[in-house]
Amino acid sequence: MRAFVYKALIASLFILLWPSICNSQPAADSFFEERKKMVEEQLAAPGRDIKNQRVLEVMATVPRHEFVPEAERKFAYWDNPLPIGYGQTISQPFVVAFMTEQLDPKPTDRVLEIGTGSGYQAAVLSRLVAEVYTIEIIEPLAKRAEADLKRLGYNNVRVLAGDGYQGWPDHAPFDAIIVTCAPDRVPQPLIEQLRDGGRMIIPVGGLEGQELYLLKKQGTKVEQQAVLPVRFVPMKRAE
Numbered sequence: 001m002r003a004f005v006y007k008a009l010i011a012s013l014f015i016l017l018w019p020s021i022c023n024s025q026p027a028a029d030s031f032f033e034e035r036k037k038m039v040e041e042q043l044a045a046p047g048r049d050i051k052n053q054r055v056l057e058v059m060a061t062v063p064r065h066e067f068v069p070e071a072e073r074k075f076a077y078w079d080n081p082l083p084i085g086y087g088q089t090i091s092q093p094f095v096v097a098f099m100t101e102q103l104d105p106k107p108t109d110r111v112l113e114i115g116t117g118s119g120y121q122a123a124v125l126s127r128l129v130a131e132v133y134t135i136e137i138i139e140p141l142a143k144r145a146e147a148d149l150k151r152l153g154y155n156n157v158r159v160l161a162g163d164g165y166q167g168w169p170d171h172a173p174f175d176a177i178i179v180t181c182a183p184d185r186v187p188q189p190l191i192e193q194l195r196d197g198g199r200m201i202i203p204v205g206g207l208e209g210q211e212l213y214l215l216k217k218q219g220t221k222v223e224q225q226a227v228l229p230v231r232f233v234p235m236k237r238a239e
C-alpha cells in the first residue's frame, strides 16, 4: 500500500513538473543541436577564430535551413556553400560569420547588402543592426528572399530587385556595406554611399582569384586591407 502511495506521488509530481521540464529548453527547432555544433566547430574553433559574441549568438539562432531548397535542408549546417537555384549559392556559414564580424555591426547601424541571394546573410545582419537594405539582380531570387524574410519575421530588412552596382541612393549614406558577389574593382557609387567613418567588406577579382577587402572611409580617403582569399559568384551588370 505504502509503495503504491509513493509511486502515485512520484507520478503526479512528474506530471506537474513536466511542462517546466519541457520549457527549460530554449525555443528549439529540430536543427537546434546541429546549429550549435556548427557554431562551435566551424566558427568559434581554433583556426576559424570568430570571436564576436553577438555574431556567434545570432549564427546559433538564425535558421539557415529555412533559406535553402527543400532538397538541401539536410546539409544546411555543413561547412560549405549550397545551391539556391538560378546558378547561385548561399555562402558557407564561416564566410557569413567572418564578413559579419569584419563589418563590426552596431545596433544603431543602417547596412546595405549587394547580392541578397537566399536572404540568409540579410537575416543574420538584421538581428545585429537597426536596418538592412539588400539588392538582388535576379528578380525571382529577390522575390523569394523577400517572402522568406517576411515569413520568418525579419521585419527590418528591405529587398530591392535591381543592379546593386549603383547602390541604393535613396537610403544612403550607410554605416556599413557588405557585398556578396565579386566585381573587378570596388564600385564608385558604393564608396560614395558609405558615410564618413563607414566600413565596407567586398570580394574583388576575377576567375583567377579574389580577395576579400575591408575598406574604411575617412573623409576623402579610403583605407583598404585584404583580409581573406575567397571565391564568390561574379557581380553581374544590368544590360
Ligand code: SAH
Residues within 6 Å of the ligand: 088, 089, 090, 091, 114, 115, 116, 117, 118, 119, 120, 121, 122, 135, 136, 137, 138, 141, 162, 163, 164, 165, 180, 181, 233, 234, 235, 236, 237, 238
Ligand atoms: N548573400 C547571399 C549569397 C549571395 S550569392 C546569401 O546569403 O544567400 C551572390 C548573389 O549576388 C547572387 O544571388 C547574384 O544573383 C547576386 N548578384 C550578382 N550581381 C549582382 C548585382 N549587380 N546586383 C545585385 N545582386 C547581384
